[in-house]
Amino acid sequence: MKFKADRATLIKSLAHVQNVVEKRNTIPILANVLLAVRDGKLSIAATDLEISLVEEVTAQTTRNGAITVPAATLYEIVRRQPDNAEIELDHPGGDAQLALRAGRYATSLVALSVDEFPKLDAGKLSHHFVLSAQELRGLIDRTKFAISTEETRYYLNGIFLHAAEGDTGPVLRTVATDGHRLARVEEPLPQGAAGMPGVIIPRKTVTELRKLLDEASGEVEVALSETRIQFTIGNMRLTSKLIDGTFPDYDRVIPRGNDKVLRIDKKDFNDAVGRVSAISSEKHRPVKLSLAKDLLVISAASAEQGSASEELGPELVDYQSGPLEIGFQARYLSDVTEQIKGKVEFIFADGAAPTLVRDQDDASAVYVLMPMRV
Template sequence: MKFKADRATLMKSLAHVQNVVEKRNTIPILANVLLLVKEGKLTIAATDLEIALVEEVAAEPLRDGAITVPAATLYEIVRRQPENAVIELDHPGGDAQLALRAGRYSTSLVALSVEEFPKLDAGKLSHNFVLSAQELRGLIDRTRFAISTEETRYYLNGIYLHAAEGQDGPVLRAVATDGHRLARVEEPLPQGAAGMPGIIVPRKTVTELRKLLDEASGEVEVALSETRIQFTIGTMKLTSKLIDGTFPDYDRVIPRGNDKILRVDKRDFNDAVGRVSAISAEKHRPVKLSLAKDLLVISAASAEQGSASEELGGDLVDYQAGPLEIGFQARYLSDVTDQIKGKVEFAFADGAAPTLVRDQEDNSAVYVLMPMRV
């Protein structure tokens, strides 16, 4: 195997695939990246047995062949080359090392045979549809903050993606919850997604997919079955196993009869929560919302640091129901309101019941927050 590639192109691709490589593993081949030159094309791939990323890279192929080398080491060597460097990688075959040359620099890397590298076949994927990169980013960004990190509840460690019936017709719905907050976001159901199984996309897959979407502007092809999902973004294919579990009936958690409505500007509310919660260094610091007609007082107290409060009223607050006091974890409040662009609409039942949160101008997303004692 032999090819030449410019440093920027090669480094960009290696940055993509090395993120998939598991940093701590007991199987040496999983720390390696696969380099394959075949039929005039260079392909770079990596896997941790749960996720696989394959990318076709612009290069000058000089000799067909394949080899694997340590991903982190190769990336670091390429990264440290001059910006305009042209890098040549050459593996003559057999047990030889991989030779790397760039200008006056040369090195060799211990290589492992491709025979040991896991097969990357995704198998048969029964459903195929297309989403714009913007739509997919929106589904991820507005739900991933609520993914659980509690490993014992593994079925909550991802985003639940499924077809559902929305207010205006069939939708593709993404849901995440950690038991303290819930996010439900939807887009019109794309052609080909009808009848798809409900699937749980793992947290790591969501994280790596979101990084790739930063560079995407066109369409993303999605193919899935009950056990796997594959995203094709330009010249990249990200394939992942799905979480084998049953997502809970989230619809039961979403309150229906909350009739005490607060509307407040997102930026003013977020800024006030940030200032008030700064009084405490506690990770799970609570803030209290005290409501009266067209008045919101946000307060927090700490036995070590003292107390703080801020009043929002006038044109900033619209609240017509009776007095109410309710507490939330400050970070959870901010995580939800960060997803909202204009006015935040809170729908309360009482100080102990789940609270419904929406964007007043966008009904495609619904959030639920569990209150806490303050």
């Protein structure tokens, strides 16, 4: 295998694939990236056995072949080269080391045979559909904050992607919950997604996919089966195993009879919550919302630091129901309201029941917050 590539192209691809590499592993080959030249094309790949990423890279190829080398080491060497450097990698085959040259710089890296590298075959993927990068970003960004980190309930450690029947017709939904909050977001069902199995995409896959979407502007091809999902973004292909579990019946958690509605600008509300909650350094610090007609008082107290409150009046608050007091964890409030673009609607039943949160101008997302005692 032999090829030349400019530093900018190579470092960008290596940055993508090295994120997939498991930093702490007991299998040496999993710390390596696979470099392969076939028919004039260079591909760079990495896997941790759960996720794999393959990217085709523009390069001047001289000789076909494939080899694996330590991902972190190769990335650091390439990163430290001058911006305009042209980098040549040459592996003659067999047990030889990989030679790397850039200008007057030269080094060699211990290589492992591709025979030891896991096969990256996704198997048969039964459903195929296309989403815009913007749509997929929206589905992820507005739900990922609610993914659980509690390993015992492993089936909540990801985003549930499935086809459903929405208020206006078939939709593609993402749902995440950690038991304290729930996020449900939907887009019109794309062609090819009807009848797809409901799948749980693991948290690490969601994180890596979201990084790749930062650089995407076109369409994303999605293919999936009951055990795997694959995202093709330009010249990159991310494949992942799915969480083998049953996502809970989230519809039962979404309240239907709440009738007390608070409307307030997202920024005004978030700023006030931030100022009031600053009184406490507790990780799970609660804030209390006290409501009366067109009046909201946000308050918090800490045994060590004292107390704080802020009053928001009729120029900011629209609330026409009776008095209500309810408490929430400050961070959970902020996480949910950060997803709202303009005015946020809180729809309450009472001080102990789940609260519905919506964007007044966007019906595609629904959030649920569980209250806490204050």
